[in-house]
Amino acid sequence: MxxxxxxxxxxxxxxxxxxxxxxxxxxxxxxxxxxxxxxxxxxxxxxxxxxxxxxxxxxxxxxxxxxxxxxxxCGISNEKNREFAEKLCIILKNKERIIPGNFLYMTDIMFNPEIIYKAGIILASAFVDKNIDYVVTVETKGIPLAYEVARMLGVQLVVVRRETKFTEGSTIMVNYVSGSTGRIQNMSLSKKAMTFGSKCIFIDDFMKAGGTANGIINLLKEFESELLGIGILIDNVEIPKKLIQDYVAIVDFKGIDQNGEAQLFPSKIIK
Amino acid sequence: MxxxxxxxxxxxxxxxxxxxxxxxxxxxxxxxxxxxxxxxxxxxxxxxxxxxxxxxxxxxxxxxxxxxxxxxxCGISNEKNREFAEKLCIILKNKERIIPGNFLYMTDIMFNPEIIYKAGIILASAFVDKNIDYVVTVETKGIPLAYEVARMLGVQLVVVRRETKFTEGSTIMVNYVSGSTGRIQNMSLSKKAMTFGSKCIFIDDFMKAGGTANGIINLLKEFESELLGIGILIDNVEIPKKLIQDYVAIVDFKGIDQNGEAQLFPSKIIK
CATH class of the missing domain: 1.10.10.10 (Winged helix-like DNA-binding domain superfamily/Winged helix DNA-binding domain)
Structure with missing residues (x-):
């Protein structure tokens, strides 16, 4: 012994x-x-x-x-929280990130474990009192962040797919309208993925008009389940008319200015 | 103070x-x-x-x-390792997991943080001496596992996409032949996702004939990068003729027998 x-x-x-x-x-x-x-x-x-x-x-x-x-x-001090958001803004402001169409390349951020681990703690801390059953995300870029939040909250992750796969068994599919493009899109979820009557939060990498979040709310209704919160890494605040009002974000993106510089600020929602 | x-x-x-x-x-x-x-x-x-x-x-x-x-x-004892593989087999043998076409529903396993965290430690431990630069996976189901392995090894995760997205900037696309179906498929990766001349490992949820792994090797060649190892959660050993020989798996899947029972065993590769 x-x-x-x-x-x-x-x-x-x-x-x-x-x-x-x-x-x-x-x-x-x-x-x-x-x-x-x-x-x-x-x-x-x-x-x-x-x-x-x-x-x-x-x-x-x-x-x-x-x-x-x-x-x-899990938990994090407001000071460390703000420090993280500020560092993330500096990383995202790198001019080499701007790609044709004035998009910001941020895939590497979403797949960087050091960043995602900390962002996961920040978002999980915001929802720890809700006693949720599932963390929901939509494939693909938000999966590591949603996984980290689910791990911190000790619950199962649920990944909504764009297309139905035959390895998922019976699925429920809903249509939703993209808030920024106005196009109709699909999302589907295996019936085995979630118990009916569950409490969920939705975690994603980027919020534009909130069409995806709206789609998630509708999909959860099909599972007689409830969305109790939304957490986003980067919020595109250039789009003022959001379909969704109540959510938590870490960084605000205000587009790219005339000098070709991305405008990024720690989100006010994280105090 | x-x-x-x-x-x-x-x-x-x-x-x-x-x-x-x-x-x-x-x-x-x-x-x-x-x-x-x-x-x-x-x-x-x-x-x-x-x-x-x-x-x-x-x-x-x-x-x-x-x-x-x-x-x-990170590290784990051989005893705990085997215990984990055995428990996973029991979970996977649940008859409700068998879906039409004799597939095993395992999406919930791949998105279960408690399971994926431990599986991540087991696979990361197998490659910790290789000093790799990236953990590579293909969307979607293997992402949490690959993320966890990348986190444990302190390196960046790279997710290869099936389709090209305009938020990825310039991409490199390769074709590969699926080993089980013989169909030609695409995979693509942003040129920003990886530095040329890197050392990588490939992590995935399920290995059939190894066509995907072969595709990854070809994609990495385009980045003048090298694949130093492959780690898989579940290996379909019903397909004996693999395109890939050298890999690490946690559980062996030998198909579904006449009684409708999934045949699952701790993989021999994990001692």
Whole structure:
């Protein structure tokens, strides 16, 4: 039998909590793992809780009752939040990102784990009190961000497809009107992907007029499910007339000015 | 100024290392954060290193020199590895997963953060010594797994698209022959997505004959880049004649038997 000192236990408990965000872990797991008394483990947990609070790096909640235990809830200070949004603006302002049609190339951002991990914590923190069942996104670019938010909230990710695939079984398909182009588009979801009567949030990379978000609301209605929030990495605020009013964004994009410079600012919605 | 005890520092150091897998962190970061001497931090790190080693939960490497520091390298014991593969087989054997055409519904698995996080550690551990520059995948189902592997290896994720999008700038497109259907298909990648002369691994959800992996090799050649490894969650071993020989898988799928039961086994490649 291995012996664990308090230092060892604290390091291990920190790791295990962090690897299971928003999941309740019974103290019995720790007493078995370290062959030690519950009171000792409780003292260890106080130290971990203190550390997270001091450094504003999330918190540990205690859930009482038979199915109780502790869980790690992600969090980030307003200061770090703003610092992240400012850094992201600088990265996005690089002139080489402007591609024909005055689009901003940002695929590499959406697939950069260091950036997406932090953005995931910011967006998950905004919805952690909603007790949702699923994080929903539409393929493709928003998938890593939506996955990270789902992981932080300890729930399943659901990816809505543009086309129906035969490996999905029976699907429900809805049509929606793109808010920026006015074109009719499809989105579909396997009936196996979601339990009816669920609570969801929608996470995406970029918000234009909000047509996609509207489509998601309609698709969720088919599953008798509810959309409780929307989180976006970059909000195109050049389009003032949005179909959707209530959402959280990290960065505002105000288009490309006469000098060919992308106008980007930390979003006001993240205080 | 906040005061941090050894217990606090150890918890914080564990969290910071874990949140930055395979990234070198200078000890100066910690001495500044905790206003303490380097020798004290070194002692803290010894405790964290010991804990990870005792519990076989990855390791901490020391990198010497001016740009040196420490980094967390993910890892998992062979026992936990096998336990995970066995559990995954049980989940996949559920008869409700069989959909018309004798396919196995596994989309929910690929979008389940708890499963994908662990699978990501297993596959990342297999390639951690290759010092790769990118993790490559093809849209859509393998994206969370490939993202998790990229995060664990501290590198950028690259997602190859089926179709060209105008938000990608100039792209390189290749054709490839699907090994199972014999049909010709396209895959494309933005020229901005990858630096020429890079070392990559390919991560995907499911391997049939290996046509997609072959396509990736050809696409990487256009970027003068090299494929150093392939990691797959589920390998369809019903197709014995593979176009690709050398790859790592977690679970073997041997089709659906006469009783309508999916045949699934932990892959031999994961010892």
């Amino acid at each position: 291995q012996r664990f000192s308090r230092n060892h236990r604290i390091s291990a408990i920190t790791k295990i909590l962090l690897e299971n965000p928003n999941k309740i872990i019974s103290l019995n797991n720790f007493t078995k793992m370290f062959s030690t008394a519950k009171s000792t483990i409780s003292e260890d947990i106080v130290m971990v809780r203190d550390t997270l609070a001091k450094l504003e790096m999330g918190k540990i909640e205690t859930i009482s009752g038979a199915a109780g235990g502790i869980k790690y809830v | 906040q005061r941090f005890s050894r217990n606090h520092r150890i918890s914080a150091i564990t969290k910071i290392l874990l949140e930055n897998p395979n990234k070198i962190i200078s000890l100066n970061n910690f001495t500044k954060m905790f206003s303490t001497a380097k020798s004290t931090i070194s002692e803290d790190i010894v405790m964290v290193r010991d804990t990870l080693a005792k519990l076989e939960m990855g390791k901490i490497e020391t990198i010497s020199g001016a740009a040196g520091g420490i980094k967390y390298v």
